[in-house]
Amino acid sequence: MNTSVNIAGVCFKNPVTTASGTFGSGKEYSEFFDLGRLGAVTVKGVATTEWKGNNCPRIAETYGGMLNSVGLQNPGVDYFIKNDIPFLRKYDTKIIVNICGHTVSEYCEVTERLSDEDIDLFELNISCPNVSAGGITFGTDAKMAETVVSEVKKYAKKPLIVKLTPNVTDITEIARAVVSGGADAVSLINTLKGMKIDINTRKAFLANKFGGLSGPAVKPVALRMVYEVNKAVDVPIIGMGGISNTEDALEFIMAGATMISVGTANFANPYATVEIVDGIKEYMEKNNIKDLSEIRGIIE
Amino acid sequence: MKKFIFAEVVEIKHMIEDIYDMYVYAPEIAKNAKPGQFAEIYTGLGEAILPRPISFCEIIKEKGLIRFCFRVVGKGTKHFSEMKKGDKLRLLGPLGNGFEIPDAPQKSIVIGGGIGIPPLLELCKHLKGEVHVFLGTREEPILVEDFEKTGAIVHVCTENGCTGYHGYAITLVDELNIPADMIYSCGPKIMLKIVSDWAKKKNIRAQVSMEERMACGIGVCCGCAIKIQKKGEDDWHSLKVCKDGPVFWNDEVIW
Structure with a gap:
């Protein structure tokens, strides 16, 4: 039985990774299990300098999910290189570094700084709904998306995954654009832009008014988009959006995902990732599947 | 390694208004807990997925008990208030720094x-x-x-x-x-x-x-950020109520 998968020449021992921003750089979860059991750790977005994030409240629970407007709070690339890479390298897992920025040059700068570091892949975040400049503004316009990807690609000495937003009319159009800009893989979906109102204070619940919806509530939408993008482009897909258990993960693989990311479920169950790793193996054994390629994208 | 604790509800009673008083048997938590720390209590509910951070009201080490005194504000705390003696709750703790x-x-x-x-x-x-x-x-x-x-x-x-x-x-x-x-x-x-x-x-x-809305309770999600300027620092930073707090020095908080 082979649970390993390959994206742009990088081999992962299993198809399970973490959704950026829900796993930090792994330190906190390393207190629950061996990070080496994961195919990869996808770290929280890294910017050129410290980003302090948005005002609170940043979190609102919703039916079967949650809204966040954290705003990519992170200590910056220098801190990441000094502290997080050496920490993660102690574990037998791949490192996917999520890159965020306000401008094309910021994305390029972080990518360049990390290109000679000991990491495995980049994930370009052009899809965060919670920052005013950059982020999603690049991810909702096909031309801008293609431009930023092709610029970042010039500095990226590791394979480049581009993370897509669901907040568009046609996600396949953006997927095609980033692939034509040089993306080696795509990951989807980022959060869906949403809102909650406190009827007692008669104000928006989140300080930032809007936030990104994640969790089980978004899964059917995410799954549909993975399916559509798989039909539209030839690069590998990292599927995510509400994946909480093995069944969810297998649905994404059958829709066409090569890898899957566990996000919000980490908050509800810190063991969600490793339970899915075990669950996929069990499913493969039970159904006599030798390699995940046998079921990947099996839905016509 | 951190572990979930499946804690049995030993006693639960309605106090006043929407406030409940609950004792759970969790010797592993009681052993190490300090005043001002809290536990995440997991709801097990599909519609309200996030754990609820609730501070320790009493830590009775010799009996292995933790006392929570909480207000019903939403689906999660409502669910806890409906617990019966002998029911089990999934807990993670102690969390945070304490006084x-x-x-x-x-x-x-x-x-x-x-x-x-x-x-x-x-x-x-x-x-x-x-x-x-x-x-x-x-x-x-x-x-x-x-x-x-x-x-x-x-x-x-x-x-x-x-x-x-x-x-x-x-x-x-x-x-x-x-x-x-x-x-x-x-x-x-x-x-x-x-x-x-x-x-x-x-x-x-x-x-x-301090209190802020949090998702994970363990320092990952950055949901519960608070502006803190420590002595000697020339600018404030976003610290986490769940991990760097919940207790802070008043003269370090940017109010």
């Missing part, structure tokens, strides 16, 4: 507001020296006898004047003007800010237990 308690006796002022009162009970059991506790509630006070049992001098303050001092706790603190070496406080943010301003005016340092 700093000096070994030497000191004069302490403890100020609690609303559902910020319970975490101060365990604190009062540990404070040495003269302790004045101010319990502020809108209506009926809570845990008055429990605080009296710790040996503290208890001042009850109600906003509607149904009992005790008619007004805010901090107003009475100011009126009585009791000298102190340290202030400890937990309650609504607006109250903590007023406590902090008063403490600064009187040149007394205050430890404030």
